[in-house]
Amino acid sequence: MRIALIGAGYVGLTSGACFAQLGHSVTCVDIDQSRISALKAGRLPIFEPGLEDIVTRKTRQHRLRFGSDIEAGCRDADAIFLAVGTPSRPDGAIDLTFIEAAARQIARPMRRDVVAVIKSTVVPGTARRLREVIAEARGGLDFSVASNPEFLREGNAVADFLSPDRIVVGADDPRAAKVLREIYAPLLAKGAPGLFTNTTNAEMIKYAANAFLALKVGFINEVADLCEQIGGDVMAVAEGIGLDHRIGRAFLSPGPGFGGSCFPKDTRAFAEIGRRHGAPQHLTETLIDRNEDRKNAIAQQVLREIGSDRKAPHVAVLGVAFKANTDDARESAALTIIPQLIEAGCIVHAHDPKARPAVLGAAVIWHETSYEAAAGADIVLILTEWDEYRDLDLKQLARLMAGRTIIDCRNLLDFGQATQHGFRHLAIGRAAPPATQPGHRSRARGARVGDRRAAASPI
Ligand code: NAD
Ligand code: UGA
Numbered sequence: 001m002r003i004a005l006i007g008a009g010y011v012g013l014t015s016g017a018c019f020a021q022l023g024h025s026v027t028c029v030d031i032d033q034s035r036i037s038a039l040k041a042g043r044l045p046i047f048e049p050g051l052e053d054i055v056t057r058k059t060r061q062h063r064l065r066f067g068s069d070i071e072a073g074c075r076d077a078d079a080i081f082l083a084v085g086t087p088s089r090p091d092g093a094i095d096l097t098f099i100e101a102a103a104r105q106i107a108r109p110m111r112r113d114v115v116a117v118i119k120s121t122v123v124p125g126t127a128r129r130l131r132e133v134i135a136e137a138r139g140g141l142d143f144s145v146a147s148n149p150e151f152l153r154e155g156n157a158v159a160d161f162l163s164p165d166r167i168v169v170g171a172d173d174p175r176a177a178k179v180l181r182e183i184y185a186p187l188l189a190k191g192a193p194g195l196f197t198n199t200t201n202a203e204m205i206k207y208a209a210n211a212f213l214a215l216k217v218g219f220i221n222e223v224a225d226l227c228e229q230i231g232g233d234v235m236a237v238a239e240g241i242g243l244d245h246r247i248g249r250a251f252l253s254p255g256p257g258f259g260g261s262c263f264p265k266d267t268r269a270f271a272e273i274g275r276r277h278g279a280p281q282h283l284t285e286t287l288i289d290r291n292e293d294r295k296n297a298i299a300q301q302v303l304r305e306i307g308s309d310r311k312a313p314h315v316a317v318l319g320v321a322f323k324a325n326t327d328d329a330r331e332s333a334a335l336t337i338i339p340q341l342i343e344a345g346c347i348v349h350a351h352d353p354k355a356r357p358a359v360l361g362a363a364v365i366w367h368e369t370s371y372e373a374a375a376g377a378d379i380v381l382i383l384t385e386w387d388e389y390r391d392l393d394l395k396q397l398a399r400l401m402a403g404r405t406i407i408d409c410r411n412l413l414d415f416g417q418a419t420q421h422g423f424r425h426l427a428i429g430r431a432a433p434p435a436t437q438p439g440h441r442s443r444a445r446g447a448r449v450g451d452r453r454a455a456a457s458p459i
Contacts, residue, residue: 001025001183004077006070006102008035010046010157010261010328011119011150012083017051018161020058022186027065029073039066047327047354050158070102074109079179081148082106082130083119092268093276094123103130107137115144115179121206121266122147123273127170127199144176147199149206154260155325166193170202207273210266211284216251217258218287221294224254224429234429235411254428256333256383256409257294259322264291264331295333298381298409299340305379305405305426306346313346314402316377318370319384319410320352320360327354333409334383338364349373353386371400378403385410394421 001024005016008030016028030036035045042059044052058064067073074080084098099120106116116134118127131145147170152160167184171177177196181188188194195205224234234254242249258264267284274281306313322332329335335357338348342363349365351373356366367373370389374380374397382389390412398404398421405424406413418425419433426432 001078001179002076003027003183004029004074004080004106006030006073006080006082006106007084007120008032008039008045008066009083009085010048010154011152012081013039013044013046013055014048014051014152014157014161015081015083015119015150017054017058017064018158019183020064021054021162022183023063024183025063026058027067027073027077029067029070031068033068036066036068048157049155049325054158070105071109074106075111077111077114079115079117079183080106080110081117081119083150086120086122086265088265088268092272094121094265094269096122096126096129099126099130100133103133104137107134107141110134110138110141110143112142113144113175115146115176117146117148117176117180118203119148119150121149121210121262121269122203123207123269124200124203126203127172144171144173144179145199146171146176146180147202148180149202151206151209154328155323162187164192166195168195168197168202168205170197170199172199207266207270210263211270211281211287213251214258214263214267214291215283215287217253217255217263218290220252220254221257221428222290227429228431231431232429237429253385254411255385256298256337256428257291259330259332259335261328261330264288267291292336295336296340298333298407299337299344301426302337302341302346302379302381302407303344305407305424310378311345313378314376315341315346315348316370316374316380316401317341317348317350317364318352318373318380318382318389319386320350320357321355321384321386324385324387329355329357329359332357332383335359337381337383349377352384353388371396375400377401379405379407381407381409382412383409385412389413394418394423398422 003019003024003026005012005028008028012028016026020026038045082099082102084102086094086099089095127145127147149168169180220238223237227234227237238252241247242252267288271281271284271288302315317334317338320329320332320334322328338360341348349367351367351370394417404422407426409428411427413425415425424433
């Protein structure tokens with residue numbers, strides 16, 4: 001099939017490359033000229049494991065092309081996928097400006113029988129709305145609009161796309177369903193479950209799925225808070241409840257609050273849809289507030305640990321991306337926490353293997369390695385679960401740091417080892433060791449709970 005992808009971001013580029021990998025002929029179009037120039041020169045504008053290899057191979061085989069001319073990109077297409085951004089508006093509703101603009105732009109070159117497919121995350125009713133937008137622009141044209149929400153995770157996008165848990169297609173007419181079935185035939189043949197429904201259900205599935213996953217994260221974060229108070233260990237509790245196949249272990253890792261370009265935006269939109277239609281999503285409303293509270297509470301915890309005596313304390317933040325294996329820092333915990341630390345007078349030294357968001361500007365001192373960031377630090381704050389932080393050499397860290405406190409918001413470090421090296425190791429969801437003086441070079445005293453990994457291992 002000949003496929004056009006409008007928008008060459010995380011979703012558009014991954015989908016385009018993977019459709020080419022499935023044997024289709026694909027053109028990715030983006031209005032961002034610099035993005036297209038980079039892609040044409042063989043440079044990926046985003047970091048996504050495994051993607052560069054597919055893009056390079058498929059471009060060489062002429063199965064994948066890039067351009068900034070929508071008309072040229074769409075002229076021969078059997079299906080045109082819209083993968084442009086759908087950002088939040090201040091009231092939480094999503095801004096459909098980009099997708100409506102893209103729909104108008106594709107209307108002109110669309111040929112007869114084409115299927116316009118919405119891959120962006122959009123509120124229920126958008127497919128029907130875009131059918132009107134295109135019909136207004138191209139009266140008399142016979143075409144279809146379908147919804148095909150995307151469930152890939154950043155950092156795992158290629159694998160998620162090529163081995164999906166399910167493929168959801170919303171089609172309001174048989175032609176749309178037939179074309180989508182053909183496009184996904186290689187994956188359906190390999191056993192990927194296909195759910196074919198109408199466009200409204202498909203749009204709703206996407207929001208309900210993200211809200212539910214975010215609720216799991218929010219739930220375990222609250223369980224973690226309780227574990228800290230009762231001397232429990234959230235990792236053991238997550239393991240214990242996750243072994244129930246009705247619950248499952250996935251998305252039960254406590255952290256500094258969920259971020260990214262999706263969960264925060266999509267939960268806000270889901271809540272707004274509920275309010276607008278008189279069916280409030282109370283759980284999601286509460287979740288949104290609690291998630292923000294959590295990020296603020298971590299900033300306060302850092303300041304408490306430092307104490308008020310210390311002037312211009314040096315805080316080393318390890319991890320700015322909203323999760324590991326991505327260079328994306330949109331709505332990451334770091335973006336909420338770091339400005340509060342700076343506001344309170346801290347000097348923030350930061351490291352991230354991939355993300356260096358411009359929004360933090362010159363306020364942060366960036367370092368090439370975690371050790372450089374930690375040198376002279378009063379406190380280390382780990383926010384992202386990069387593997388290299390899991391493997392931190394604690395002896396070296398102890399030698400380099402001025403203080404002895406590590407706030408480990410991803411439970412990456414081994415508690416026993418950190419304590420052995422003299423650290424006050426504050427992990428999420430386990431009782432805090434008794435506070436030492438927020439001074440320097442002080443030895444942390446033992447904690448009340450045992451080794452986390454031992455406690456968590458099912459026998
Ligand atoms: P992104 O910001 O990375 O990419 C969007 C791209 O669209 C940009 O490069 C932009 O220049 C381009 N664009 C905007 N208007 C255009 C137009 N008229 N013509 C051509 N190009 C245009 O966004 P993303 O993260 O890929 O997300 C896209 C959509 O997919 C959103 O609705 C998002 O919620 C959804 N989604 C994202 C993910 C994810 O992991 N990022 C996963 C599933 C769904
Ligand atoms: C999420 C969904 O997982 C994808 O299925 C969906 O396609 C995507 O949103 C979207 O709609 O765009 P993504 O945002 O890439 O994917 O990242 P996740 O892996 O879901 O993580 C989201 C946030 O939750 C991160 O901040 C992460 O650190 C946090 N999280 C996740 C936890 O704190 N604990 C967990 O157990 C899991």
